[in-house]
Amino acid sequence: MKTKKQNADFLYVGRKLLDWYQIHGRDLPFRKTSDPYKIWICEIIFQQTRIEQGLNHYRNFIERFPDVQTLASSQTDDVLLYWKGLGYYSRALNLHKAALQIINDFDGVFPTEHDDILKLKGVGKYTAAAVSSICFGKHIAAVDGNFYRVLSRVFADDFDISNSKAFHYFSELALKMMPENEAGHFNEAMMDLGSEICKPRNPLCESCPLNKECLAFNLGKIPNFPVKTKKVKATDLELHYSFVEFEGQFLIRQRKDDFIWKKLYEFPIEFPVEWEQFITKQKTIAHKLTHKNLTIQISHIRLESQDVFTEFASENGFTIINEEESHLKSFPKPLENYLTNLFKNTSNV
DNA sequence: AAATCGGGGTT
DNA sequence: AACCCAGATTT
Numbered sequence: 001m002k003t004k005k006q007n008a009d010f011l012y013v014g015r016k017l018l019d020w021y022q023i024h025g026r027d028l029p030f031r032k033t034s035d036p037y038k039i040w041i042c043e044i045i046f047q048q049t050r051i052e053q054g055l056n057h058y059r060n061f062i063e064r065f066p067d068v069q070t071l072a073s074s075q076t077d078d079v080l081l082y083w084k085g086l087g088y089y090s091r092a093l094n095l096h097k098a099a100l101q102i103i104n105d106f107d108g109v110f111p112t113e114h115d116d117i118l119k120l121k122g123v124g125k126y127t128a129a130a131v132s133s134i135c136f137g138k139h140i141a142a143v144d145g146n147f148y149r150v151l152s153r154v155f156a157d158d159f160d161i162s163n164s165k166a167f168h169y170f171s172e173l174a175l176k177m178m179p180e181n182e183a184g185h186f187n188e189a190m191m192d193l194g195s196e197i198c199k200p201r202n203p204l205c206e207s208c209p210l211n212k213e214c215l216a217f218n219l220g221k222i223p224n225f226p227v228k229t230k231k232v233k234a235t236d237l238e239l240h241y242s243f244v245e246f247e248g249q250f251l252i253r254q255r256k257d258d259f260i261w262k263k264l265y266e267f268p269i270e271f272p273v274e275w276e277q278f279i280t281k282q283k284t285i286a287h288k289l290t291h292k293n294l295t296i297q298i299s300h301i302r303l304e305s306q307d308v309f310t311e312f313a314s315e316n317g318f319t320i321i322n323e324e325e326s327h328l329k330s331f332p333k334p335l336e337n338y339l340t341n342l343f344k345n346t347s348n349v
Numbered sequence: 350a351a352a353t354c355g356g357g358g359t360t
Numbered sequence: 361a362a363c364c365c366a367g368a369t370t371t
Binding site for chain 1: 361362363364365366367368369
Binding site for chain 1: 350351352353354355356357358359360
């Protein structure tokens with residue numbers, strides 16, 4: 001009897017959330033479509049990425065790769081180019097692999113079953129749930145960071161969100177609130193509330209549609225939720241690059257896929273000691289990566305011989321490009337900034 | 350279960 | 361400087 005009453009209360013809160021979403025939900029480009037390809041792309045892009053940050057990337061990506069056939073038949077480097085600056089580059093590599101999976105394993109048609117969607121590279125339980133609910137109406141919760149924050153506060157629930165069972169735990173909680181046949185809208189509503197109202201710090205509780213029911217708010221314990229115990233400490237990383245230049249051309253090489261900046265392009269790391277006489281300037285860049293304090297030293301080397309330049313390139317597997325061609329490559333952010341700075345200064349002369 | 354993977358915004 | 365963001369994969 002008590003359980004029955006509680007479940008009714010859960011549903012009541014869920015409907016309130018949906019009512020709020022109908023009026024205050026964000027107007028986003030991918031809200032206008034139910035094309036699973038586009039929803040999939042946007043879900044990958046917005047993993048660990050704020051909407052404002054990835055919106056232009058989403059538009060450009062869809063314009064360049066409008067369907068799965070186009071994506072699958074493209075070069076990996078072209079996909080990476082459209083991912084430039086987004087970070088977590090394995091997402092772009094997996095996106096391309098998954099497009100080939102869809103062509104080869106699913107006859108070029110985006111899978112409609114949750115378990116099949118989950119088989120796609122780079123698609124985990126959150127993304128599979130999001131696509132399944134938004135595109136195919138599956139009654140399932142797409143639990144992300146917003147869910148953890150909103151649900152833990154509304155129910156003053158101290159379940160540790162760094163626990164590996166947190167997804168399942170809050171998924172069950174969300175399902176109690178989710179009205180029938182509204183999974184997609186419900187999931188989007190939870191994300192909008194978490195993003196616009198129930199923010200990590202200084203949430204706008206006075207404007208929250210759930211503030212009458214929110215236990216943490218009414219107990220004055222909003223800062224206590226969500227509970228997260230796992231903490232990672234930052235490590236230091238130092239890189240030494242050489243920008244090797246000869247008459248407007250310079251050397252680059254593609255990175256491996258086993259460390260940071262997977263498959264992105266970079267400058268040479270090693271160079272002959274005798275080239276030190278050609279160093280025209282050195283620059284140190286401090287760059288902050290997640291959990292990494294990164295220091296990059298760049299030695300700018302202007303060679304005086306075409307032969308040495310081209311021979312070193314071919315013997316060490318470097319590619320020779322100029323400014324114009326460099327815009328067709330994806331560089332790590334600090335190197336991208338270095339190039340932007342360099343070309344800006346030279347073009348002004 | 351813990352580590353790793355970017356870049357950017359907020360406080 | 362710490363924390364978080366429409367998380368997934370590897371170890």
